Amino acid sequence: MRPQGSKQMTQVTVIGGGLAGLACAVALADHGVAVTVVERSDRLGGRASSWREPVTGDVVDIGPHIFHSEYHNMLALLERLGTRDLICWQPGKVLSLASKPTPTHLRHWPLPAPLSLGPSILGAPGLGMRDYLSMAPTGWRGMRFGEEQVAGLDRISGLDYFRSLGVTEDLIDWWWRFASMVVTNVPLERVSAASLMRIHAQLSGYRGLHFGFAKVGLGELYTEQATRVVERAGGRVIKGRGVAYLAGRERIEGVVLADGTHLPAQQVVSALPPQDLDAVLPTRWRGRAPFHVLPRFEPSPYVCVYLWFDRDIKAERFASHLWSPERLNYDFYDLSQIRRGWRGRPTVIASNIIYSHRAHHLSDAEIVHRTVAELAEIAPRAARARLLHADVHRVPMAIPCPTVGFEGMRLPAQSPVAGLTLAGDWTRTIMPCTMEGAKKSGYIAAEQVLEERGVRARLAIEARMYDDFAGLVRATVPGRSIP
Numbered sequence: 001m002r003p004q005g006s007k008q009m010t011q012v013t014v015i016g017g018g019l020a021g022l023a024c025a026v027a028l029a030d031h032g033v034a035v036t037v038v039e040r041s042d043r044l045g046g047r048a049s050s051w052r053e054p055v056t057g058d059v060v061d062i063g064p065h066i067f068h069s070e071y072h073n074m075l076a077l078l079e080r081l082g083t084r085d086l087i088c089w090q091p092g093k094v095l096s097l098a099s100k101p102t103p104t105h106l107r108h109w110p111l112p113a114p115l116s117l118g119p120s121i122l123g124a125p126g127l128g129m130r131d132y133l134s135m136a137p138t139g140w141r142g143m144r145f146g147e148e149q150v151a152g153l154d155r156i157s158g159l160d161y162f163r164s165l166g167v168t169e170d171l172i173d174w175w176w177r178f179a180s181m182v183v184t185n186v187p188l189e190r191v192s193a194a195s196l197m198r199i200h201a202q203l204s205g206y207r208g209l210h211f212g213f214a215k216v217g218l219g220e221l222y223t224e225q226a227t228r229v230v231e232r233a234g235g236r237v238i239k240g241r242g243v244a245y246l247a248g249r250e251r252i253e254g255v256v257l258a259d260g261t262h263l264p265a266q267q268v269v270s271a272l273p274p275q276d277l278d279a280v281l282p283t284r285w286r287g288r289a290p291f292h293v294l295p296r297f298e299p300s301p302y303v304c305v306y307l308w309f310d311r312d313i314k315a316e317r318f319a320s321h322l323w324s325p326e327r328l329n330y331d332f333y334d335l336s337q338i339r340r341g342w343r344g345r346p347t348v349i350a351s352n353i354i355y356s357h358r359a360h361h362l363s364d365a366e367i368v369h370r371t372v373a374e375l376a377e378i379a380p381r382a383a384r385a386r387l388l389h390a391d392v393h394r395v396p397m398a399i400p401c402p403t404v405g406f407e408g409m410r411l412p413a414q415s416p417v418a419g420l421t422l423a424g425d426w427t428r429t430i431m432p433c434t435m436e437g438a439k440k441s442g443y444i445a446a447e448q449v450l451e452e453r454g455v456r457a458r459l460a461i462e463a464r465m466y467d468d469f470a471g472l473v474r475a476t477v478p479g480r481s482i483p
Ligand SMILES: Cc1cc2nc3c(=O)[nH]c(=O)nc-3n(C[C@H](O)[C@H](O)[C@H](O)COP(=O)(O)OP(=O)(O)OC[C@H]3O[C@@H](n4cnc5c(N)ncnc54)[C@H](O)[C@@H]3O)c2cc1C
Pocket: 015, 016, 017, 018, 019, 020, 021, 038, 039, 040, 041, 044, 045, 046, 047, 048, 062, 063, 064, 065, 066, 067, 241, 242, 243, 244, 271, 272, 273, 276, 280, 302, 304, 395, 397, 398, 399, 423, 424, 425, 426, 433, 434, 435, 436, 438
């Protein structure tokens, strides 16, 4: 993979061994750069990590994660690391929604994008013709949506935006409150209309877009493999030792670890979440533009629940509750239908309590009790099955909240400090804060580091033009940008 003519280059430190940091380190290693990755935790992977659960011996993730078929950057990394076939795709059914009294199964019909999911929703209980007709303006705006509209829409909330488009309150409650929570991790009244519309446009604009899940622990997809690539290029991965602060005055000179060790570096990539970057900035940079925005990023916390049952409870592989103010859990995953070699085992369920403030006062036992009850609404046998074991993961931040104004706060890879490059899902990737966004940010940062060394490389993959009717409409927008 090393490009011809490039020579061994040294002295790049990447801070943070999550997806963004490891993706950046792999890309640099592939260009002959010996990188030092510094990760504070004993485990690599950050918010997309996994570990062996001590009681059951099963590998669990920090919380269940979804991939989708337009994750081109993420899938390119897995391809590079030889693990792309470890994603279990669900091409037929997109998702089952626990609408009452009957579930709504979202499937693609043989219709052009963005219409293919429409027929699945047409029969949904609780919605009528007025609600369906009120979808039309949002569908039209979704097809026309592109990055040139982000600054304008970032100033208003998703709720205000949909009301201004005449979407009925029933449809807002049925679909948009749910969609906002599960895809942006923020309630509809707080989400940036730009952040939500970007995801809406993407999910509806591509023909047959479908979801996938890791057949192994998330971290098993990339952490050890990335470490090997870095080490083969002469670099190293330091775990269990955090960076205390960045060293340098006018330009970066390296990092100082919490134990006082000084690691000199000509270039440093921060692949840290905003609050962690803020904590390691020297006082002369902290609070100054553009870093003054860092404390304003608000975490969206999660509680993730893992349940081991004594029998097969006949759950769906992937199902979700719709929005309601009292509800704890949204998405449920039956890992026995996902993990490699688990078929035939008694059911193991993972679920997400998103934007989980409403669960924080509850004990683990109360969370487990309510999660089993909410699961039983979807898979009634859960109520009669014996729960053998449960795990509750309290995650302080799944992603930074894309609230109103969020898109405008995201910082570009190039920082004003010479030699300091920024990466992480929250940076300006023109993508949502996801594994795909984190991965793309790592590639953008690697491009920046290489460019400073006189090497031009195109690593990050941009979103492609929407398909079918959605693509035709998008193509007519004057002055359009990606896609
Ligand atoms: C429960 C949950 C569910 C999610 N669901 C999905 C999903 O379905 N689909 C999807 O695409 N995305 C999902 N995400 C989001 C996705 O995991 C993140 O967007 C992505 O992993 C962020 O990667 P990152 O490298 O930018 O940041 P991180 O993973 O946070 O990496 C930053 C790393 O820096 C380290 N660090 C911090 N401070 C220091 C320091 N001072 N010195 C050294 N190291 C330091 C941290 O330990 C961490 O390892 C989910 C996240 C969670 C938590």
